[in-house]
Amino acid sequence: MQLYNLMSADERAKLIDEAGVQRLTLSFYAYAHIADPQAFRDALFPEWSKLDVLGRIYVATEGINAQLSLPAANISAFKDYLDTYPFMKDIRLNVAVEHDNKSFLKLTIKVREKIVADGLNDETFDVTDIGVHLRAKEFHEMMADPDTVVLDMRNHYESEVGHFEGAVTPDVTTFRESLPIIDKMLEEHKENKNLLMYCTGGIRCEKASAYFKHQGFKNVYQLEGGIIEYTRQVKAEGLDSKFIGKNFVFDNRLGERITEDIIAHCHQCGKACDTHTNCANEGCHLLFIQCPECAEAMKGCCCDECRSVVMLPEEEQKELRKGKRNDAMIFRKGKSQSLFIRR
Known part of the structure; x- marks a missing residue:
């Protein structure tokens, strides 16, 4: 088989x-x-x-x-x-x-040990006691409530290219980082604020909503089906999208456009751009935002060092990569010291 x-x-x-x-x-x-x-x-x-x-x-x-x-x-x-x-x-x-x-x-x-790396001990709380699921129209109504806090449960490289208007977008690289940060940020509002959460497809909110209810938050809500299902409902029901920009996705597309708004910038020249790419140097593979002009000038690389590497014969590149791991840095785009601004 x-x-x-x-x-x-x-x-x-x-x-x-x-x-x-x-x-x-x-x-x-x-x-x-x-x-x-x-x-x-x-x-x-x-x-x-x-x-x-x-x-x-x-x-x-x-x-x-x-x-x-x-x-x-x-x-x-x-x-x-x-x-x-x-x-x-x-x-x-x-x-x-x-x-x-x-x-x-x-x-x-x-x-895997878990289907989402959340860093939580599921035995310490009821993971089935989740927040209330809201459809697109209900989500819009809840957003309009002044006592609502809209929380983006995704990572910084996702929210940078697209997010809901007025959402709190934690500057984190992993989902597990965001939970204690949000808990501390809103610890004085567990009784009087509505937590309105969203993510790409709903899975992160499913666990996060149970966690926040366990932490004492009284009013916890989540976007049904995440950004993907929200976009379908917005189109089907003729609603105005409150999500602006691109929805980052973890496949070769690296994003799907929701609205024409471009809210991010090239990490190398600062020009308005929301196109993610991985550094052409396979030994680096850093995820970052790069405009077409910088892509051409830098040969698809994040820095001069990587650009010089990709100019080498493939066998020499493989030799340089041997024994090295780059997975810890791939999603730290925009935070890497190798990126620079060219004015």
């Missing part, structure tokens, strides 16, 4: 081009008790491979968190397969605002 990818990303991209069929990008999550996550993972992989599913999926004893793409023609069969598991039956699939056939180029299903 095949349980791992047999093709490289480049080989898969070529096959997608040759197939010439529309692919859908979507995400979903479910909190559920999974007794044997490894067996669950090994059951999913071959079945999803048959449906040409590609993506990044995390499974744990607490459930599943999936971001993936698949041919549009296979969506019904995919839903049918999900329905074979009671905890995923009729689950809401957050379909992307913008599609890209190459949003994912591999199927990766990993067993």
Whole structure:
């Protein structure tokens, strides 16, 4: 039984081009008790491979968190397969605002301790005692209440390119950092403020709302389905979007446009820009915002040192990367000392 990818990303991209069929990008999550996550993972992989599913999926004893793409023609069969598991039956699939056939180029299903790294001890509070889910129109009404605090539960590199008007956007690199910061920031308002939370697809708010209720907050609300579902509802109901800019996504697209507002700036020249990229030097791979002019001048790199590296033969680049890890820095964009402002 095949349980791992047999093709490289480049080989898969070529096959997608040759197939010439529309692919859908979507995400979903479910909190559920999974007794044997490894067996669950090994059951999913071959079945999803048959449906040409590609993506990044995390499974744990607490459930599943999936971001993936698949041919549009296979969506019904995919839903049918999900329905074979009671905890995923009729689950809401957050379909992307913008599609890209190459949003994912591999199927990766990993067993993790948790489906979201929140740093919480779930045994210390009731994780099922969550906040009230609000649809787009209800969310707008709650935003208008002067006693409401709108909280962005995403990281700084996500909120920098797009966020709800007037939202509190913590300057954090990981979800787990934001929880104690928000708790301390609002500790005097646990009784009299409405906590109105949102994230990309809803999964972070699901756990955060239970945590804040445990911490003593009385009025806790969350955006149903996150920014992705909110955008669908806004379009379907003819509402004005209170979310401005881009929605950052964790696939090859790195973002999907919600409104035409550009609220971020190139990290190298300061020009209005909200295009994320990873440094072309694979030994760095830093995530940052770069305008087309700087991309051309810097060869897609974050600094002069990286630019000089990418000019070397590939074998020399591989030698320089050998034994080094860069994952700790990748998402610290805008904070890296390697970035500079050129005026």
